[in-house]
Amino acid sequence: MEKYEKIKVVGRGAFGIVHLCRRRSDGAFVILKEIPVEQMSRDERLSAQNECQVLKLLNHPNIIEYYENFLEDKALMIAMEYAPGGTLADYIQKRCNSLLDEDTILHFFVQILLALYHVHNKLILHRDLKTQNILLDKHQMIVKIGDFGISKILVSKSKAYTNLPALVLRIMSGTFAPISDRYSPELRQLILNMLNLDPSKRPQLNEIMALPICIRPLLNLYTDIGNVKMRRIEKPLSALQSGPHGRPGGRMPGNRSRCLGTGKVHSLPLSSVYTWGSGISTPLRLPMLNTEVLQVSLGRTQKMGVTKSGRLITWEAPSVGSGEPSLPGAVEQMQPQFISRFLEGQSGVTIKSVSCGDLFTTCMTDRGIIMTFGSGSNGCLGHGNFNDVIQPKIVEALLGYELVQVSCGASHVLAVTNEREVFAWGRGDNGRLGLGTQDSHNSPQQVCVPVEFEAQKVLCGVDCSMVIGNQNKILACGSNRFNKLGLDKINVGEEPSPTDQVEELHSFTHVQSAPLNIEKIVYIDIGTSHSIAVTEKGQCFTFGSNQHGQMGCSSRRTSRLPYLVPGLHGITMAACGDAFSLAIGSEGEVYTWGKGARGRLGRKEEDSGIPRAVQLDESHPFTVTSVACCHGNTLLAVKPLLEESVPR
Numbered sequence: 040m041e042k043y044e045k046i047k048v049v050g051r052g053a054f055g056i057v058h059l060c061r062r063r064s065d066g067a068f069v070i071l072k073e074i075p076v077e078q079m080s081r082d083e084r085l086s087a088q089n090e091c092q093v094l095k096l097l098n099h100p101n102i103i104e105y106y107e108n109f110l111e112d113k114a115l116m117i118a119m120e121y122a123p124g125g126t127l128a129d130y131i132q133k134r135c136n137s138l139l140d141e142d143t144i145l146h147f148f149v150q151i152l153l154a155l156y157h158v159h160n161k162l163i164l165h166r167d168l169k170t171q172n173i174l175l176d177k178h179q180m181i182v183k184i185g186d187f188g189i190s191k192i193l194v195s196k197s198k199a200y201t202n203l204p205a206l207v208l209r210i211m212s213g214t215f216a217p218i219s220d221r222y223s224p225e226l227r228q229l230i231l232n233m234l235n236l237d238p239s240k241r242p243q244l245n246e247i248m249a250l251p252i253c254i255r256p257l258l259n260l261y262t263d264i265g266n267v268k269m270r271r272i273e274k275p276l277s278a279l280q281s282g283p284h285g286r287p288g289g290r291m292p293g294n295r296s297r298c299l300g301t302g303k304v305h306s307l308p309l310s311s312v313y314t315w316g317s318g319i320s321t322p323l324r325l326p327m328l329n330t331e332v333l334q335v336s337l338g339r340t341q342k343m344g345v346t347k348s349g350r351l352i353t354w355e356a357p358s359v360g361s362g363e364p365s366l367p368g369a370v371e372q373m374q375p376q377f378i379s380r381f382l383e384g385q386s387g388v389t390i391k392s393v394s395c396g397d398l399f400t401t402c403m404t405d406r407g408i409i410m411t412f413g414s415g416s417n418g419c420l421g422h423g424n425f426n427d428v429i430q431p432k433i434v435e436a437l438l439g440y441e442l443v444q445v446s447c448g449a450s451h452v453l454a455v456t457n458e459r460e461v462f463a464w465g466r467g468d469n470g471r472l473g474l475g476t477q478d479s480h481n482s483p484q485q486v487c488v489p490v491e492f493e494a495q496k497v498l499c500g501v502d503c504s505m506v507i508g509n510q511n512k513i514l515a516c517g518s519n520r521f522n523k524l525g526l527d528k529i530n531v532g533e534e535p536s537p538t539d540q541v542e543e544l545h546s547f548t549h550v551q552s553a554p555l556n557i558e559k560i561v562y563i564d565i566g567t568s569h570s571i572a573v574t575e576k577g578q579c580f581t582f583g584s585n586q587h588g589q590m591g592c593s594s595r596r597t598s599r600l601p602y603l604v605p606g607l608h609g610i611t612m613a614a615c616g617d618a619f620s621l622a623i624g625s626e627g628e629v630y631t632w633g634k635g636a637r638g639r640l641g642r643k644e645e646d647s648g649i650p651r652a653v654q655l656d657e658s659h660p661f662t663v664t665s666v667a668c669c670h671g672n673t674l675l676a677v678k679p680l681l682e683e684s685v686p687r
Contacts, residue, residue, distance in 0.1 A: 040111050041383075043071060043118070055114065059121065060327075066627070069106065072117040076408065081439055088116055088438030093187040094119065095423070095435075096161050101154035101175065103185035108386045110410065110433060122183045124175030131170060141222050145256040147173075150182035152253070157246050158184075169202075195667040225252040308679065310664070313655060314342060314354070314377075316672035320638035322655050325354045326379040335666040337674040338395035339449075342377075344606040344665075344676065349389030351402060351431075368566075382601050383430060384440075395669075396447035396499075401454075402431055402468030407441035409434045409454060417450040417466040418481025425481060436483045437462065448499030453506070454483070459493045461486040461506060468543025469502045471517035477545060488514060488547055500565030506547060511559045514547035522599035523570050525552035535599055552582065552601055566615025566668070571622070572601075577609040579622050588620040588648025591634035595648075607650055618670040622650065623663050629675065 043060040048674040049070070050057035061236055074087045094105035104120035124130070125146065131139070151173065163185065165172075168195055172186040207674040215234065218227045229252065231455040235241050247253060309331035313322040325342070330342040332352060344353040355379045374492060383524040389405040399413030399420060410431035411420040418425060420681070421434040437454065440462075445454040451465030451472060462483040463472040473486045486496060486506075493509040503517025503524055515524035519541045522529075529552040550556050555572060558580075562573040569583025569590065581590040582601040591604035609625035619633030619640060630650040631640040655661075668674075 040116075043069065045071075050224065056490050060118075063216040068121040068123070068558075070103075070119050072119065073111075074115040074117065075113065076115045076406075076438065084198045086547070087440035088435050091115075091117060091435045093163055093437075096163065097158065099154055099157040099186075100185060101150045101182050102157065102163065103183050104370050108433060108435070109430070110404075110408070113388060113406075115433065115438075120183065122174035122185070123177040124179040127173040127175065127182070130175060130179060138219060138221060141226060142256070144222075144226070145201060145253065146180075146259075147182050149248070149253055149256045149260065149577070151184065152244060153250055153257075154182070156248070156312075161506065163187075174639075179526050180626055185461060222254070224325045225250070236423075289510050299364035308349075309676045310662075310676060311655075311657065312344060312354070312674065312676045314672065314674050315641040315653075316638050316670075318597050320635050320641075322641050322653060322675075323377075324656055327379050328352060328381065331678065332664075334392055334665040335667050335674045335676045336395045336400075337672055338400070338447075339397040339670060341395060341400070343382075343393050343395060343400060344673050344674075345390050345393050345402075349391070349405065351390055352379060353382055356381050369426045388431075392445070392469060394445055394447045394452075395448045399447070401445050401447055401452055401490075403442055403445050407443060407457065409437055409442050409445055411452075415481075417434075419447070419450055419452060419465040421481070421483050422465045423482040432485065444496050446497045446499045446505070449500060449501045453486075453497035453503070453504055455494045455497050455506070459495075461488055461494050461497060463504070468520040471499075473504055473506075473514075473516040473545070473547040475546045486547065489549075494598060499566060500570075501567050503565060505550075505563065505565065507560070507563065511561065513550040513555065513560060515550055516544050516547045518543050520584075521568055521584040522552060523565070523568055525550040525555040525570070525582055525601060527552050527599050529553050529600060531557075531599075540599065555580065555582070555601055562612045564614045564668070566620070567617040567670070569615060569620070571613040571615050571620050573610050573613050573622075577611070577625065579604040579607045579610045579613060581620060585648075587616050587634035588646055589615070589620050591620060591632050591648065591650055593648045604650060611662070612666060614666050614668040614673070616673065617670050619668070620650075621666065621668055621673060623637045623666060627661060627663050627677070629655065629663070631673075634671075637671055639673075 042064065043062055046059045046061055048056055049059045055072065058073060060069050060071050060441040062069050076084055076087055079087065091108050096355040098156050103122065106118040107113060108117045110248060163244055165184070167186065172184065174185050175181065176183065190611040204476045218230055228230070229247070229250065249256065251505055308327060309329070310327065312325045312327065312332050312335060314325060315322050319541050322372050329354065331347040333347055335344045344352045356377055365471065391405045392399060393402045399411060401409055401411045403409050412421065412428045412431045415422070415425045415427045417646055420428055421436065422428070422432065440460065441455045445452065451463065463486050464480045464483045466473070467474065467479040468477045472480065472484065474484055487657050488506060492512065493508065493515065494506050496507040498505040498519065499506070503515065505524065506514040508514065515526055519523070519526045520537045526541040526544060526548060527535040529535045531553040559575040560572045561575050564571050569581060572580045574580070578600045580603055585592070585596045590602045592602060595674050596602065607622055607630065610622045611625055613620065613622040616639060619631060624630065629652065631653055632647050632650045633639065635647060640647060640652070655677065657677065660680040662680055663675065667674040
């Protein structure tokens with residue numbers, strides 16, 4: 040609400056409250072429609088979503104203009120044009136039932152015709168056109184049609200929000216007050232034709248506009264429909280974004296004699312977040328703003344987390360050249376300093392999870408609403424365009440669904456609902472969207488999965504995707520180079536024949552490489568050219584490229600078979616970067632292996648095909664709550680354990 044100043048409440052309805060506000064940037068009056076979507080059912084959300092969708096499609100001087108929407112205090116706020124002349128109903132009522140003259144009626148009427156003609160050309164029906172929904176400008180000369188709440192789509196509950204059933208009955212009964220003979224025969228006949236009980240005998244819009252009685256007022260209109268205001272374009276984003284998932288871990292064995300003593304619980308940090316890679320060779324603790332971070336996500340340019348209170352926190356490195364100029368002979372600082380801050384634009388909204396791609400981010404509220412922000416290239420924001428968005432903005436096409444999980448790849452997104460529906464959008468080459476083609480989409484598209492398959496979780500790679508379903512079965516699509524998705528048909532211990540090797544699939548297909556199609560997989564992640572999976576038994580399997588030893592074997596193995604990483608037991612979660620792997624043990628151990636350049640492995644050494652431990656700067660036992668890898672970087676969140684939770 041930092042953009043607007045509330046002035047007064049101008050209306051209340053079944054959906055919420057209507058505020059008159061002043062826009063701080065230019066002092067203009069606007070209307071904010073406040074709809075409490077957090078407490079709504081799915082059908083009610085669909086109706087609220089529908090109003091936004093319809094308004095965005097319409098751009099006409101005789102239709103209330105749509106500006107934007109955003110979440111504020113767990114309500115959907117729709118900002119739209121203010122019509123200071125009030126409603127047509129008010130205009131008529133103030134005349135104390137005196138009849139309008141015919142010229143005034145026709146002046147208003149032809150503007151309504153033009154507005155409806157524009158609406159119908161967009162394949163939209165208003166379905167609730169009445170004098171209360173027709174507004175006037177300050178001079179009460181220009182008509183503005185508003186309230187598209189039940190336009191186009193009528194859901195069962197939305198019918199209760201108007202006088203709609205009673206109105207239908209009156210129309211179907213054909214009973215209405217006689218038309219005064221003060222008006223011309225042409226006008227009276229037009230009204231009678233429009234109210235004909237037989238819909239086939241009612242005139243079409245273009246037929247009405249061609250009538251002699253309408254031509255003159257149409258020509259006399261001062262409104263120039265060719266001079267329509269351009270829509271506001273979102274300001275481009277300089278750079279914002281980051282990566283995948285998180286899940287509870289275990290304890291760091293460490294020195295149990297250093298467990299916190301009584302009365303010192305308050306001295307422990309609520310949680311710690313570490314990063315390494317991109318030249319940071321050992322784990323660097325990030326500033327925390329006195330908050331507990333439950334989940335982290337990592338992208339090409341940004342590190343992000345979700346706090347226990349449901350806020351987004353981001354860590355940013357100072358821009359190049361922002362510091363003091365270096366003196367001749369000065370030693371470069373080895374560990375860069377990061378600045379932490381809470382992300383703006385989520386007031387009153389509880390964030391449950393965050394996932395980031397290259398230059399864009401998605402976040403999901405505790406009520407299953409998805410918001411996106413960042414770069415709009417490739418349509419990754421899902422707003423139906425390619426505009427950049429600075430602050431989190433609702434993906435309106437999914438407002439009618441309760442989302443349970445979302446995942447970002449480098450340039451595409453997958454989401455799953457509580458009813459196990461899967462949606463995908465963004466870049467489509469390699470078939471990564473699973474829609475059967477390589478087409479890209481800038482708004483969510485429902486993905487077809489096998490009927491018996493109940494999607495539980497989605498996962499995006501750089502150029503591919505996975506869906507984990509019931510009984511922990513896995514579907515995959517996109518690029519399968521090096522068999523990084525396990526789509527090759529492989530029996531236990533056998534190399535696939537050339538005919539059983541799959542390079543690329545455009546639709547979701549069951550993973551067929553043993554033992555991935557046999558074992559119960561509880562955690563999985565996709566890197567640039569390889570993947571890692573954790574079984575229910577705590578075993579760790581890698582599959583895909585082994586160019587840098589990221590499979591976890593000392594030799595440069597070049598097999599398409601999934602590989603059981605030796606020496607790792609009790610693994611609870613894992614992650615992949617561009618050419619390295621990471622696994623978390625049941626007692627909080629952090630293991631890395633693969634390419635070591637630029638600090639990828641979190642220790643000062645080069646490539647290592649053998650998993651080795653990473654040392655974190657923790658003096659007390661802790662549990663790993665979330666980990667994310669992206670390109671050559673890692674982000675890891677830990678939480679200290681209380682004394683009573685540590686076994687003696």
